[in-house]
Amino acid sequence: MLEVGYLNLDNPIAITCSKDDFHGHHDSHELHDSNRFNGSAGLLILDDIDLDKVSLSDVEATLNEIKTASTLGFSVKCSRDEPLMEAARFAARNLYLMELDALSGMNAVRLSDLVKSIKRCGTTLSAKLSPEMLTEDLARALRNSGLDIIHLNLSGMNGTGPKMVKKISDQHGPRIMALGDIGDFEDAESLLAMGADLVSLHVPDPDFADWLSKTMKEYDHLSGWYNAPKHICSGGDLRGLAFCCPPVKQCPVLGALRRAGIAPEEFVNRKIKLAKGTPLENGEGTCFGSLVWCCKASKPCYLREAALRRAGLSDRDYMNLKRKLAEQLLKT
Secondary structure (H helix, E strand, O other): OEEEOOEEEOOOEEEEEOHHHHHOOEOOOOEOOOOOOOOOOOEEEEEEEEOOOOOHHHHHHHHHHOOOOOEEEEEEEOOOHHHHHHHHHHHHHHOOEEEEEOOOOOOHHHHHHHHHHHHOOOOOEEEEEOHHHOOHHHHHHHHHHOOOEEEEEOOOOOOOHHHHHHHHHOOOOOEEEEEOOOOOHHHHHHHHOOOOOEEEEEOOOHHHHHHHHHHHHHHHHHHOOOOOOOOHHHOOOHHHHHHOOOOOOOOHHHHHHHHHOOOHHHHHHHHHHHHOOOHHHOOOOOOOOOHHHOOOOOOOOHHHHHHHHHHOOOHHHHHHHHHHHHHHHOOO
């Protein structure tokens, strides 16, 4: 479903837990053991590791104890660079995600320099940030540094998280993993539909994490695009340009094109060129004679549905083609 660097994830759900959550401890309510998070999450991250206090061998021992089919990662911080570089080489050798925890006051210059150095080790790298840390200058630096994932801490943002995800998604930077207050499928979907590639859960109920992971896999199988954007006219991020009509009248697509740095005429030419030779090129009977201009499969439209039937395309096939179109359309 999702390839990031050398990681290959079969669903967009990540779990972040500390060493204690994995090692198991007994309290008055339940016994936790090292297998409690061995469900179907796409990614499992060992969180809150301070390499000023623990050795990399301790991290390795903990990761070796985890029994899971999920892809593994670890999130670290350190006041010195060399332990972080050692961790980067370790992550690359074992095909783990490495994450830099920048929430504890790492300044933008050091973060940008570290990302460049770590990426030279061949490591698939994430950086955990809060929205207020992600200034325009830092976002630009991270785009140019090769960072693979921005792990955005949106906890406690009272519903404004999706808007923040959209803002960062529209900058066409690294993949976005959104850590939010997620209690059901709709909470996760609201972040994904604004441009998040993954959502992360902090020490979730194992049964909920397992259910959400399986639900996301099934949703992707049925829909063809698990994090399909909303339409631009409904407030969607720039990927929604894949569903837009030609800009023949005053509508929100013009504002979206300005944000994307694409002139209206260029937009029309790009979509026509990208559709050429694909099933999206055709679409007799639709509003503009081509499926490249048509809306999401989830929006009822008898003209589009008839064109899809004539083309022998399922809704899933159509949305998969639109996903590819969005990726190509926004390439700079």
